[in-house]
Amino acid sequence: MRIGEVAAKAGVSVRALRYYEQQDLLHSTRNPGGQRQYPAGAVERVRLIQRLYPQGLPSRTIREVLPFADSGEAPPQLLDLLEAERDRLDRQMTDLRQARTRLHACITEARDQDPRPH
Numbered sequence: 001m002r003i004g005e006v007a008a009k010a011g012v013s014v015r016a017l018r019y020y021e022q023q024d025l026l027h028s029t030r031n032p033g034g035q036r037q038y039p040a041g042a043v044e045r046v047r048l049i050q051r052l053y054p055q056g057l058p059s060r061t062i063r064e065v066l067p068f069a070d071s072g073e074a075p076p077q078l079l080d081l082l083e084a085e086r087d088r089l090d091r092q093m094t095d096l097r098q099a100r101t102r103l104h105a106c107i108t109e110a111r112d113q114d115p116r117p118h
Contacts, residue, residue, distance in 0.1 A: 001043075003028070003036045010046035017046065023059040025049055025066065056089045 007014045017036075020026035026045060028036040048069055052062045061081065068078045 001038045001040070003038070006038045006042050006046065009043045010050070012046055012050065020046065020049060024063055025059060057085055061085055 001009075003014050003017055007017055010017075017026060021028060021036075026038075026042065026049070028038045028042075031037050045066075048066070049062060052065060057065065064081055065078065068074065
């Protein structure tokens with residue numbers, strides 16, 4: 001299957017497919033004319049990748065998760081990996097909440113010093 005066909009069937013851009021290849025999430029071969037050729041399961045793989053990104057997983061983690069998805073197993077190391085990613089997201093959310101609180105305080109202080117009527 002050629003790149004445009006995979007993109008259309010999976011509902012992604014050709015650029016996204018090229019990015020997935022750069023990230024080693026998706027593989028293709030080249031025909032004699034130099035065009036990318038994808039295996040039959042490429043559309044499903046792209047759909048899986050598309051389901052994993054919104055979960056907050058970076059490419060490097062998705063690359064580690066994909067072999068487990070291919071095997072259909074959920075061994076302890078996969079669960080450990082996913083728990084570590086969840087913990088990373090928790091830390092990011094805490095950091096963002098703290099940054100928001102600091103920004104709100106800055107806005108409040110600036111408003112209190114603003115001579116214009118509120």
